[in-house]
Each structure stands twice: as structure tokens, then as C-alpha cells.
Amino acid sequence: MILGSIVAIFAIVWRKRIYLRKLDALEFENGISFWVSMYPELNEVFNKVQLSKYKDHLLTELEKALRRLRIVSLKIENKVSHWLERMPKVLESTAVETNTGNGTTKETTLVNLVVNGDDWKKQEQEFVMEIAKSPKNAQLYRKLGALYMKQKLWEDALESLKTAVNLDPEDLESKARLEKVVQKVSL
Secondary structure (H helix, E strand, C coil), X not given: CHHHHHHHHHHHHHHCHHHHHHCCHHHHHCCCCHHHHHCHHHHHHHHHHCHHHHHHHHHHHHHHHHHHHHHHHHHHHHHHHHHHHHXXXXXXXXXXXXXXXXXXXXXXXXXXXXXCCCCHHHHHHHHHHHHHHCCCCHHHHHXXXXXXXXXXXXXXXXXXXXXXXXXXXXXXXHHHHHHHHHHHHHC
């Protein structure tokens, strides 16, 4: 890419070598612009068109185009905002009691992250870390299974929910989710 740029610059300078030879310090002192000297053909085009005559009209058209562009960008922003408002933002905060082993319970608050699809991995890692701290907590396995269900990772959801039901056989929510996952996996 750099080589292509160098070749293009060389071609431009090579093409203008005739004009470069004609350049004289006196021309610049007499008020002839460098750009006029370098690009006389463009100068002729601009002189024929008389841009000053159409300046107001061109500026008006440019302003209209910029206003239209602004309206389009505002419509896009409005639509995206509407879509984001419709998406679920945050799951509920839950308090999880874990047995510390010495007869006391410790209350841990798990705040689930945004469920828009951006932080699935991070949320999964947090659940796995909490499960590692308290592997007998059925509620954590149920929530991990629910996360996998939202991602449509049916095999992982099946394993998590089976573990939740094994740890707490009376948990009706885990059983209901497990039945849904079994139906999805069997399809």
C-alpha cells in the first residue's frame, strides 16, 4: 500500500515536471498562487464556472443535505433507543445463603449482569465461581441452567438443571425448567 502511494505521488510529480521547470520566484512575488501555477487546467475550469456566482446556491444545497443527514441520523438513533428499551435489561438480584461448614450461614448477593447478549460469558464465569465456592447450592445451578437456556445451549442447561434437581428434589422451578430442556434436547 505504501509502495502504491509512493508510485502515485511520483506519477503526479512526473506529470507536473513541465510546470515545475517553468516556476519562477518572480511569479510568486507577482501574486500568482502556487496552486494556480501547479494546476492551471483546474484554474481554467474554476474561472469558466464562476463559483462565486453560484456560491449562495451551493451553500444552501449543502445546508439542505446536511439537515437531511442529521434527520436520518436522529431517526436511526431513535429506532436503536426504542430497540434497546424493549430488551430485558437486568435480571433480579438474589440473595443466596451458603453453609460455611461451622453451622453458620453466609448470605451472598448475586446481581445478574445485563442479559442483552453482551456479557453471557462473564455472567457464566461468575456463576461457575460461585458454584465452586458453594457446590451444594441448587439455586446457583438453577440460575446457571436458566442462563444456558437463554443462550439456547440445551446440553449445558440440561446438566446444570439435573444437578439442581438432584441437590434439591423439591424445587419445582428447576423441575419445570428441566422438563422444557429435555423436550428441546429430544427434538
